[in-house]
Amino acid sequence: MKDFIATSLYGLEEVLADELISLGAGSVRAHNRAVSFSGDKKMLYRANYHLHTALRVLKPLRAFPVKNEQDIYQGIRTIEWERIMDQDSRLAVETVLVSGRYKHSGFISQKVKDGIVDRFRDRTGKRPSVDLKDPDVRIHIHLGDTHCNVSLDSSGESLHKRGYRTQGYIAPLNEVLAAGLIKLSGWEPGLPFVNPMCGSGTLAIEAGIMARGLPGGYFRTRFGFQTWKDYEPDLFESVRKERFLKEYKDAQIKACDLAFPAIRVAQQNLARAGLLEKVDLVKTSFESWNLSSRQGVIIMNPPYGERMVEADLQELYKSIGDTLKKNFAGYQAWIFSGNPGAMKSVGLRTSRKLTLYNGPIKCKYHQYNLYDGSMKNIPHHDMV
């Protein structure tokens, strides 16, 4: 059994921990933007292939105390890299600084690379090369004030690169964030999933992948561990055949956007994910969208405002609130937005408020219970 770390986005730690437990991982513990777990090599492959809410899966190699850059270099040199790679391997180093002491991650990565390369040169006269785009081995450094943690990145390219999206429309969501928003909403594919203002369709596609019971990495063609010395293709093949989610053949997934270019991009992405038949995609404004279902989970990610004046934005969010109240009684609605001020204009009582990040932008994720009949949601335009 080895210990591993799956990294994620702020606010998704608990849903990632739940996913890991359902894959059979041991000792699952949530940390800040990461979840540690234990398992064998099969579990490492499984985590990469099956998780929906992880960005990377790291295999910790060594942690050692450091006081300065020279300690980092020396510590790196003592690791038996020849067990991990050959002198003709291509490597890349990524450094995450979690202290104020070290200022330049690029400089630390350079020191780490020097430590590895010098160890090989001393032993064999040859040295591995650096290839930041397409390395055989990715090394992940997590550097605090006093400690250097060295891991191997088993994922390669970040796991949000699912392989179905080659195009985004305006401000497409990170796929891992979209999957996390869906899991946080508590949606199960037995209920309709409704995604107004779908843009390039990320939320609808991630919901469709879950409804088909597919792994998060189903459309990816490569993972970092496949170029490791200890790669076992047969083991990975057996992991590819596993399924941990139930397939809902009749799941209802509906998406709309008023912009034709968004619909076109969403269609292309849906097609690449094999979901064109599964997702009902309509070019219409949310305000005039008529759905036959009377209940379900709505998740929407309206424009934040970089391209809109404040008054228009407030008007848009007010009309979202009015439309939810008028046309979607009986649904659970969630709005994800990077503009907390505009969120106030929705004017509906929130039943849950979460904070997440979209890249560097602090975002709010609010839930609204749109009660049917006598339990009407009371307009409350001044609420936060």
Ligand SMILES: C[S@@+](CC[C@H](N)C(=O)[O-])C[C@H]1O[C@@H](n2cnc3c(N)ncnc32)[C@H](O)[C@@H]1O
């Ligand atoms: C922030 S983008 C959504 C991005 C999306 N989550 C993705 O991953 O690509 C907002 C979208 O809302 C659409 N939109 C704005 N107002 C709308 C309205 N009233 N009805 C329908 N769509 C609208 C825009 O065309 C845009 O595609």
